[in-house]
Amino acid sequence: VQLVQSGAELKKPGESLRISCKGSGRAFTSYWLAWVRQTPGKGLEWMGSIDPTDSDTKYSPTFRGQVTISVDNSITTAYLQWRSLKVSDSGIYYCARMGNYYALGVWGQGTTVTVSS
Amino acid sequence: QSVLTQPPSVSGAPGQRVSISCTGSSTNIGAGNDVHWYQQHPGTAPKLLIYGNNIRPSGVPDRFSGSKSGTSASLAISGLQAEDEADYYCQSYDSGLTRNHIFGPGTKVTVL
Numbered sequence: 001v002q003l004v005q006s007g008a009e010l011k012k013p014g015e016s017l018r019i020s021c022k023g024s025g026r027a028f029t030s031y032w033l034a035w036v037r038q039t040p041g042k043g044l045e046w047m048g049s050i051d052p053t054d055s056d057t058k059y060s061p062t063f064r065g066q067v068t069i070s071v072d073n074s075i076t077t078a079y080l081q082w083r084s085l086k087v088s089d090s091g092i093y094y095c096a097r098m099g100n101y102y103a104l105g106v107w108g109q110g111t112t113v114t115v116s117s
Numbered sequence: 118q119s120v121l122t123q124p125p126s127v128s129g130a131p132g133q134r135v136s137i138s139c140t141g142s143s144t145n146i147g148a149g150n151d152v153h154w155y156q157q158h159p160g161t162a163p164k165l166l167i168y169g170n171n172i173r174p175s176g177v178p179d180r181f182s183g184s185k186s187g188t189s190a191s192l193a194i195s196g197l198q199a200e201d202e203a204d205y206y207c208q209s210y211d212s213g214l215t216r217n218h219i220f221g222p223g224t225k226v227t228v229l
Binding site (some may be wrong): 049094099 | 164
């Protein structure tokens with residue numbers, strides 16, 4: 001099982017963005033997928049997670065309303081989307097599969113998002 | 118400020134044993150929620166090291182062990198090796214007002 005994320009992004013404040021996380025293997029819909037942000041100032045932060053079978057989504061209070069998590073099972077890909085980026089959205093974003101005991105057992109390689117004017 | 122607390126750094130000589138604590142509260146670790154541990158080398162994604170408090174995924178050396186008691190958990194590394202130099206993060210779930218998965222701030226392990 002592998003999760004392969006889209007490449008690094010350099011955006012301006014106010015721009016929109018969607019990054020992706022493509023899963024390999026038939027088990028894509030068998031596990032919830034989570035998005036985690038890593039920044040030097042706040043470390044690892046759980047953003048939210050999605051059940052690929054029915055797109056049931058749960059957001060961390062910090063990120064609810066700030067991002068949208070979605071999935072396209074036909075191409076085994078999950079997405080993390082912003083409508084209007086802020087400088088504070090800069091960071092490394094990881095997708096990860098929730099496995100036994102809801103631990104994050106498989107991680108993507110990370111997508112670096114830089115928001116700067 | 119993280120809901121889970123970890124020491125910023127620990128160090129040890131090769132072959133020694135080091136331990137990393139992860140202290141929470143009655144709404145997360147103390148509520149019976151599981152603790153997981155991740156290892157992260159610079160420039161790479163975190164890797165699951167321990168899940169369900171004390172279970173090692175396949176392929177993780179048995180030098181790594183986890184435990185949990187009350188509102189705290191610990192990760193122990195015995196027979197410290199050079200490749201163990203990395204950042205280590207604990208993770209749990211907070212059943213309080215936020216009802217959210219939470220990470221500790223991380224501990225840098227240095228092999229002397």
